[in-house]
Amino acid sequence: MNESGTDNGALVHVDGVGKVFHRGSEDIHVLTDLHLQVPAGEFLALMGPSGSGKTTLLNLIGGLDRPTEGSVTIAGESVHQLSDRRLAGWRARHIGFVFQLYNLMPTLTTERNVELPLLLTHLSKSERKKHVAAALAMVGLSHRAGHYPRTLSGGEQQRAGIARGIVTDPTLLLCDEPTGDLDRKAGDEILKLLHALNREHGKTIIMVTHDPHAPARAARTVYLNKGQLSSEPLA
Amino acid sequence: MTGPLHWILQVGAITKFGLLSIPQRRGAVTATVIGVAGVVAVLVGVLSIAAGFQKVMAVSGSPDSAIVLRSGADSEMVSGFGRDQTRVIGDAPGVARNDRGPLSSAELFVIINLPKRATGLDANVPLRGIESAAWQVRDDMQIVQGRMFEWGKDEVIVGSGAAREFAGLNVGSKIKVGRYEWPVVGVFSAKGGVPESEIWSDAKVLQAAYNRGDSFQSVRVRLNSPGAFQEFKDSLTSNPQLNVKVIRQSDYYVEQSETLTRLIATLGFLIAFLMAIGAVFSALNTMYSAVAARTREIATLRALGFGSGAVVVSLLIEALLLAVVGGVIGGSLAYLAFNNLHTSTMNFQSFSQVAFAFQVTPRLLVRGVVWAAVIGLIGGLFPAIRAARLPVALALREL
Ligand SMILES: Nc1ncnc2c1ncn2[C@@H]1O[C@H](COP(=O)(O)OP(=O)(O)O)[C@@H](O)[C@H]1O
Ligand SMILES: [Mg+2]
Numbered sequence: 001m002n003e004s005g006t007d008n009g010a011l012v013h014v015d016g017v018g019k020v021f022h023r024g025s026e027d028i029h030v031l032t033d034l035h036l037q038v039p040a041g042e043f044l045a046l047m048g049p050s051g052s053g054k055t056t057l058l059n060l061i062g063g064l065d066r067p068t069e070g071s072v073t074i075a076g077e078s079v080h081q082l083s084d085r086r087l088a089g090w091r092a093r094h095i096g097f098v099f100q101l102y103n104l105m106p107t108l109t110t111e112r113n114v115e116l117p118l119l120l121t122h123l124s125k126s127e128r129k130k131h132v133a134a135a136l137a138m139v140g141l142s143h144r145a146g147h148y149p150r151t152l153s154g155g156e157q158q159r160a161g162i163a164r165g166i167v168t169d170p171t172l173l174l175c176d177e178p179t180g181d182l183d184r185k186a187g188d189e190i191l192k193l194l195h196a197l198n199r200e201h202g203k204t205i206i207m208v209t210h211d212p213h214a215p216a217r218a219a220r221t222v223y224l225n226k227g228q229l230s231s232e233p234l235a
Numbered sequence: 236m237t238g239p240l241h242w243i244l245q246v247g248a249i250t251k252f253g254l255l256s257i258p259q260r261r262g263a264v265t266a267t268v269i270g271v272a273g274v275v276a277v278l279v280g281v282l283s284i285a286a287g288f289q290k291v292m293a294v295s296g297s298p299d300s301a302i303v304l305r306s307g308a309d310s311e312m313v314s315g316f317g318r319d320q321t322r323v324i325g326d327a328p329g330v331a332r333n334d335r336g337p338l339s340s341a342e343l344f345v346i347i348n349l350p351k352r353a354t355g356l357d358a359n360v361p362l363r364g365i366e367s368a369a370w371q372v373r374d375d376m377q378i379v380q381g382r383m384f385e386w387g388k389d390e391v392i393v394g395s396g397a398a399r400e401f402a403g404l405n406v407g408s409k410i411k412v413g414r415y416e417w418p419v420v421g422v423f424s425a426k427g428g429v430p431e432s433e434i435w436s437d438a439k440v441l442q443a444a445y446n447r448g449d450s451f452q453s454v455r456v457r458l459n460s461p462g463a464f465q466e467f468k469d470s471l472t473s474n475p476q477l478n479v480k481v482i483r484q485s486d487y488y489v490e491q492s493e494t495l496t497r498l499i500a501t502l503g504f505l506i507a508f509l510m511a512i513g514a515v516f517s518a519l520n521t522m523y524s525a526v527a528a529r530t531r532e533i534a535t536l537r538a539l540g541f542g543s544g545a546v547v548v549s550l551l552i553e554a555l556l557l558a559v560v561g562g563v564i565g566g567s568l569a570y571l572a573f574n575n576l577h578t579s580t581m582n583f584q585s586f587s588q589v590a591f592a593f594q595v596t597p598r599l600l601v602r603g604v605v606w607a608a609v610i611g612l613i614g615g616l617f618p619a620i621r622a623a624r625l626p627v628a629l630a631l632r633e634l
Contacts, residue, residue, distance in 0.1 A: 055632075064538055065628040085542065092540025099631070103535040107255035119244050120540045164539075 010037035011204055012061060012172065017070035018227075019056055030056050032227035034070070043198035043205045045214045047233065048224035054208040055176055057224065061206065062095045062174045063087045075171050092120040096165030098175035102157040104149040104164075111136065111145040114163045121168060135163040138201070139193060155186030162193060166203065173197070175207040179214075191217040245541055249549035252532060253525065254556070260528060263521040264557060270514040271561025271610055272568065274507055275603035279569035279595055281503030282602070285496040286594040288580065292492035295428035296484030297374050298461040303454040303471065306478045310491070311344040311453045318449040320477060324456070329467030331457045333371070338457035340369040343441045343450075346587055347412060347434070349401040351579070358579075360401055361433045361587040362391070362412065364441030372455040373430055381406040381421030386437050389444075392421040394431035396590025400579040410434070413444050429488060432579065432590040455484070495582055511610055514561075518614020522554050526622040533622050534630030543623035550622055554615025555608055562607025566600045 014036040021028040030053040038044050046054050059065040060072050063079045072079045074094065082090055096117075104113045111132050118128040136142045139159040149157055158178055165173050175194065179187035195217040197203045207214065215221040223233045257264050303324050308314035316324075318341075325339030332338060343364035348357040367386070370376050384390035391410065398404040409416040417436065425431045442449065458464055468481040482490070526533070533546055574595040579588045 056628075059628045059631075062538070064631070065626075088537065088540050088542050090540075091538065095540075097538050099535070103531060103631075105252055105532060105535075107252055116248065116536070117539050119248050120241065122241065 009039060011040040011042075011075055012036065012038035012206070013071070013073040014057075014061065015071045015073070017057075017060060017067040017072065019053065019060065019065075020068045029227060031060075031067075034227065034229060036222070036229055038204065038206060040204050041198070041202050043195065043203075043217070043219045044207065045218035045221040046206060046208045046224060047210070047214070047221060050210075052224045053227060054224050058174050058176055058206065058208050061172070062097060063091050089120075092117060092168070094171040096168065096170035096173040098158070098161050098165045098173065098178050100177040100180040102149070102154075102161040102181075104157060104160055106149055109146050109148055110141065110152070110160045110163075113149065113160055114167050116164060117168045131167055132163075135167040136160075138166065138197070139163045153186070154182050155189055158182060158186070158190050159193065162190070162197075166197065166201075171204065173203050173205045175205065175209075177208055177210060179209065179211045187211060188213060242542075242545060245545035246549045246552070249533075249536060249541065249545055250552050252529070252536075253549060253553040256525070256529060256532075260521070260525060263517075263524050267514070267517045267521040267557055267614070268561040268564065270510075270517040271558045271607045272565035274510045274514045274610065275562045275565030275607050276569045276572075277510055277565075278503060278507035278606055279566050279599050279603040280573050280593070281506065282500060282599050283569065283573050283593040283595045284578075284580075285499040285503065286596050286599060287591045288499070288589065289492055289496050290594050291427060291429060291431075291589060291591040292488040293485075294374075294426055295430070296486070296488040298483055298485045299458045299463070300372050300374075300484040301456050301458060301464060301467060301481055302484050302487050303456070303479050303481050304452075306480045308480070311342075314452045316341065316451045316454065318451075320479075321451050321454050323474065323476060324454045324471060324479070327456075327467055327470045329458050329463035329470070331371075331459050335367070338368045338371045340366040340372050340455045341438065341451040342366070342369065342453050342455065343438050343445075343447060344452045345441065345445055347410070349403065349410070351400060352402050353400075353578075355402070358401070359581070359587045360397060362441070363433050363435050364438030365435050366438055368457070369435070369455070372457045373425060374428070375424075375426035376430065377424050378421050379424045381419075384420055384436060387439065388437070389415060389417045389440055390420045391417050391434050391436045392423050393419055393434045394590070395422055395424045396431035396577075396579065397434060397588075398422050399577055400432075400588065400590045404434070412436075412441075415444055427592075429491075429589060432588060491582060495580070507606070511606065514558075514610045515614050518554055518558060518610055519617060521557070522550060522615045522618035523621070525553065526550065526618045529622075530625065530630050530633050534625060534627050534633075537625070537627045538631065547619040547623045550619035551612060551615045554619075555611040558607045558611025558614065559604060562604040565607070566595075566603045569603070570595045570600070 017031055017034045019031040048054050060067050066080050114132045114135055115128055118131055136145055139162050141159045144156055179190050191213055194205055198205050222229045222231055225234050304314040321341035325337040330337045330339055345362050346359045347362050349360045351358050384392050393404045404419060406419055409418050458467060464483055471477055471479050471481055573593040576593040579590040582589045
């Protein structure tokens with residue numbers, strides 16, 4: 001694997017991406033001329049110091065934000081060029097998101113939460129039910145299907161979040177610090193689950209993380225620093 | 236992702252979150268619902284006064300009867316005829332007759348003071364002197380208690396509305412008319428119409444009591460048919476002996492009620508409008524806080540691929556529902572509190588009291604709910620647009 005953008009078989013192509021935020025009169029250059037390719041079926045860990053731009057990069061890949069420069073191409077689609085409306089539909093079809101704070105709807109049960117992305121598909125009610133059951137089984141949360149998020153432990157809530165992320169069988173699963181709010185034991189279990197999803201179900205995963213145990217589970221780890229990626233952590 | 240059905244599913248899902256999260260925003264939501272309820276209650280309540288007054292006026296006149304006044308007179312108060320003139324009017328073509336002659340009643344109209352039961356304060360009550368045809372030139376007249384007065388005797392009968400509104404108008408009691416005290420011998424009804432607010436006596440007796448000689452103020456006639464009106468009118472207005480104006484009774488009462496109903500309606504709209512502005516701000520506040528409280532929720536849904544249009548529509552639906560609930564509550568309160576509430580008011584055109592009941596009509600209730608819906612939509616629109624414009628990546632960072 002190389003970082004220069006010549007591997008055309010990759011699922012994710014980030015080419016020469018720059019991202020500048022404006023805060024008042026100040027320009028914040030978060031990413032500069034950044035290149036990244038992720039082949040289908042990879043489990044990539046993205047690490048780096050706090051504030052280095054990991055979330056920003058993940059948002060660009062997930063179509064939640066647009067680069068100031070460069071291009072983001074996923075499965076042949078130039079994501080950075082899609083209109084807001086098309087982008088929403090594209091996210092629904094291709095991206096599963098997993099958030100650090102789970103972002104479950106407190107007023108919905110676990111299975112209703114997991115069903116949410118399916119409301120954007122053409123599946124019938126009974127098909128949706130089947131998909132939800134399968135996703136919950138995959139994350140080992142079938143017994144909690146009818147419970148509300150507040151009655152679940154942190155680890156269970158994150159399993160629900162992951163089930164919601166994979167229920168539509170997206171092209172790409174994007175996780176932003178999925179273990180960041182969990183204790184060691186629950187965190188390790190989530191890493192193990194993501195690892196299994198990658199290994200046994202072939203999910204392509206990009207995971208932003210601070211977790212020192214993450215590199216052991218991921219197939220590859222890249223480090224973001226000063227707007228650029230490298231395969232080695234900064235000394 | 237396309238197709239109206241899926242879009243509706245999206246809207247439905249987001250609306251459901253909004254509604255489910257209402258218990259967490261109880262305070263603001265309650266304030267809005269109460270605010271809208273207040274607007275609608277006031278609007279419907281005040282307009283029900285106008286509707287009640289209008290109803291009395293509307294049932295008072297039928298199209299096949301006419302009232303004749305002196306030309307230039309807006310009301311009976313300032314009109315006047317001699318006996319010879321009233322006779323010419325009664326004999327005019329188009330006037331219906333029975334075996335006793337034309338159905339024509341020459342009448343006298345004076346005002347006496349009586350205390351209102353509700354306040355104890357004196358108010359103007361019309362006292363009308365009638366001829367026997369008075370019963371035929373009006374619709375649905377009926378003695379409901381006691382008896383008719385005897386012709387030529389110092390006796391009166393009172394309308395049921397007047398009996399309800401004014402102290403001392405009971406069968407058996409006496410009223411002061413000038414220097415005299417006349418007994419009340421009966422109560423009559425007129426299907427809710429204006430006569431119910433009046434006191435009636437024999438015209439001749441009243442003429443004597445007020446030193447009016449043989450003069451009258453108006454003549455009412457029953458026509459052969461509604462179509463006979465033009466013939467009747469033309470014959471009177473072309474008669475050089477007379478200087479009169481001829482009005483259908485139905486038009487006369489509508490005209491009489493116009494000033495007051497317009498005043499009440501304008502006042503009602505004004506008050507309700509001012510309150511509605513307040514309610515819009517309350518709705519705005521509620522929906523802005525709804526959006527603020529759910530920023531992360533909305534951003535999460537947007538990240539999952541829900542469209543911004545669905546977010547806007549669902550927030551509008553939520554605001555609309557809250558406002559309509561308020562509207563229904565307000566309308567129900569107005570109905571319970573005001574419908575058929577009896578009262579009386581000064582009619583400016585006759586300078587006397589008209590008894591009537593508030594009428595909370597279905598039309599008024601619908602109007603109230605429409606107002607509520609408009610308040611909800613205005614109050615929901617700007618917060619909904621804000622929610623839709625939320626940059627997703629930025630909103631996800633909150634909290
Ligand atoms: N919308 C924004 N406006 C201004 N600055 C932002 C915005 N989003 C992120 N930043 C800034 O960009 C930098 C990178 O943020 P982020 O991608 O969240 O870093 P990480 O996820 O690695 O901690 C931070 O300095 C952050 O303050
Ligand atoms: Mg981050």
